[in-house]
Amino acid sequence: MIRWPDNSSNAVPRIAHQSFLKSHSMPQTDTKSPRPRTLFEKIWDNHVVHDEPGQQTMLYIDLQLVHEVTSAQAFEGLRLAGRRVRRPNLTVATPDHNVPTSDRGLPIADPISRKQVDTLRQNCKEFGIRIYDLGDPQQGIVHIIGPELGLTQPGMTIVCGDSHTSTHGAFGALAFGIGTSEVEHVLATQTLLQYKPKTCELRIDGRLPLGVTAKDLVLFLIGKLTASGGSGYCLEYTGSAVRALSMEQRMTVCNMSIEAGARAGMIAPDETTYNYLRGRQFAPKDFDAAVAKWRELPSDPGATYDRVEIYDAADIEPQVTWGTNPGQVVSVGQRVPDPQQFDSDDGHNLAHSRVHWLLHECPDRRPARRRGGGARVSRFRACGRHGGARQRASEAAGRVRRARPDLPRRGL
Amino acid sequence: MKPFTTHSGTVVAMDRANVDTDQIIPKQFLKRIERTGFGQFLFFDWRFLEDGSPNPEFELNQPLAAGASILLARRNFGSGSSREHAPWALDDYGIRVVIAPSFADIFYNNCFKNGMLPIVFTDAQVEELFQRAAKHAPYQLHIDLNNQTVSDDHGLNYPFEVQSFRRHCLLHGLDDIGLTLKHEPKIAEFEARHGQAPVAI
Ligand code: SF4
Numbered sequence: 001m002i003r004w005p006d007n008s009s010n011a012v013p014r015i016a017h018q019s020f021l022k023s024h025s026m027p028q029t030d031t032k033s034p035r036p037r038t039l040f041e042k043i044w045d046n047h048v049v050h051d052e053p054g055q056q057t058m059l060y061i062d063l064q065l066v067h068e069v070t071s072a073q074a075f076e077g078l079r080l081a082g083r084r085v086r087r088p089n090l091t092v093a094t095p096d097h098n099v100p101t102s103d104r105g106l107p108i109a110d111p112i113s114r115k116q117v118d119t120l121r122q123n124c125k126e127f128g129i130r131i132y133d134l135g136d137p138q139q140g141i142v143h144i145i146g147p148e149l150g151l152t153q154p155g156m157t158i159v160c161g162d163s164h165t166s167t168h169g170a171f172g173a174l175a176f177g178i179g180t181s182e183v184e185h186v187l188a189t190q191t192l193l194q195y196k197p198k199t200c201e202l203r204i205d206g207r208l209p210l211g212v213t214a215k216d217l218v219l220f221l222i223g224k225l226t227a228s229g230g231s232g233y234c235l236e237y238t239g240s241a242v243r244a245l246s247m248e249q250r251m252t253v254c255n256m257s258i259e260a261g262a263r264a265g266m267i268a269p270d271e272t273t274y275n276y277l278r279g280r281q282f283a284p285k286d287f288d289a290a291v292a293k294w295r296e297l298p299s300d301p302g303a304t305y306d307r308v309e310i311y312d313a314a315d316i317e318p319q320v321t322w323g324t325n326p327g328q329v330v331s332v333g334q335r336v337p338d339p340q341q342f343d344s345d346d347g348h349n350l351a352h353s354r355v356h357w358l359l360h361e362c363p364d365r366r367p368a369r370r371r372g373g374g375a376r377v378s379r380f381r382a383c384g385r386h387g388g389a390r391q392r393a394s395e396a397a398g399r400v401r402r403a404r405p406d407l408p409r410r411g412l
Numbered sequence: 413m414k415p416f417t418t419h420s421g422t423v424v425a426m427d428r429a430n431v432d433t434d435q436i437i438p439k440q441f442l443k444r445i446e447r448t449g450f451g452q453f454l455f456f457d458w459r460f461l462e463d464g465s466p467n468p469e470f471e472l473n474q475p476l477a478a479g480a481s482i483l484l485a486r487r488n489f490g491s492g493s494s495r496e497h498a499p500w501a502l503d504d505y506g507i508r509v510v511i512a513p514s515f516a517d518i519f520y521n522n523c524f525k526n527g528m529l530p531i532v533f534t535d536a537q538v539e540e541l542f543q544r545a546a547k548h549a550p551y552q553l554h555i556d557l558n559n560q561t562v563s564d565d566h567g568l569n570y571p572f573e574v575q576s577f578r579r580h581c582l583l584h585g586l587d588d589i590g591l592t593l594k595h596e597p598k599i600a601e602f603e604a605r606h607g608q609a610p611v612a613i
Binding site: 046047049050058060072073076077080081083086112115116119180181184185188189190191193 | 413443445446447448496525587588589592593595598599602603606
């Protein structure tokens, strides 16, 4: 069994920022052609370990996030082959899927969930991986704690056995979900074999109208692209409407990239990003030097994308999904398609559809009513798996209750 | 991954087409956290009766198929979902070679990833093997991956095709990770140049 120096959750982390900054300030990209490159291309180029024509590229992975559902068989594969985790210090785990939302002092009731969480704990111990376990105040949804801890940083490659890993793209990182055998591959080699995706710029110029949130923005885009339209692309969200978003809003947008079929979505880092990261636990100690490097990441003027779509933010209204896939979305002012036109299965799902009001938003808005179904869609929900998120949700609900005493209290 | 060079074993003849992954390993067994131990559930719904006792009709339960390590089936073996549990279950049961006129793509790939050899023969050749399996039971086959031949003790000798890269990986027991680790010096060199992002330990 491998033991790391101090595995208590209060351990002061050892940080390799010196070598990180040194290496990242090396002019390794200058040797390449001066062709203007996109944010995606710069990160990709910076992480190519090995490349052969016609073959998948071997990409270096800066951070792997691990949770209990997709990792057990990967660790078992390592054990069966007598392999180790190549870079335990680039691997961070947290149980976040099958964990109780309350009474965390009690054993997990569902035996399979309990076994998965116990197995993760055991694997982390055996392979020397830092785990933010239940009871750790920093435990939470893996895509939220990465940013909150400052582990997620611009220019990094980040993977996790979870399709919503695209969330981290909000920081100008290349982040995507992988399958269990790939989890094992990254654990063992710290690299991943990937075909290079195409690039797609989604530019939203102008200002989002009052009451139109990041959730509306991304649902609008998914509606345009369709639920499979982003397939094969790495999306980059650009334009003044995107620049105006907070980090939380950017995470919402990037999180949903997968709903358009894209494995990754990203937003170039800027002052908003740096301000969010400054002072976080794992943010580089020489923060200004890091920022100076990060400033080189945004797409060069004249860089070209394989596909470009341009929208005017003023055209975007609050969005409501009505169907069984996130591409089935309309503006609140529009009608949902007539259920009669669907077969019984679709009609059934339509009746049960509801909006998962993405969190980390505090819209001060009129309660929207979904036409056709009549269901109230204005509600603040946070799944209770994430302490911080739950707290912010109830604060947001409190603010709305105070501002709009006329709204029904239930469901807020 | 264990290397595959030659293999001799008993054949179990499953005269069925379109054997899909949900029959190979029914979905109620997918919640396990291991990748081993699936062999006991292989072909569960066919292999066991309602009361849990072995179904005497099922091919794998025939006395002459005891200890079989070579599975003979009809076309489109391994169709259905992409679940890697199907080759895991066959492997765990002890199957090392599957012979059929055709395979589902993903299953075919997954066999190589798990150190098993899928062999494609023509319908006529597969038919011949079925007849011999019935006649000479318990029927033994000898597989030589190096020379790409399948032979029996009664004069049969069939050459088979396998993509050379896949053959190389099987012969040397190289899975994807093993292949990547052959580039270890490149990874180490990259790490020295790239440094490590500031992450916790
Ligand atoms: S409320 Fe929804 S978006 Fe927020 S953490 Fe929970 S699952 Fe994720």
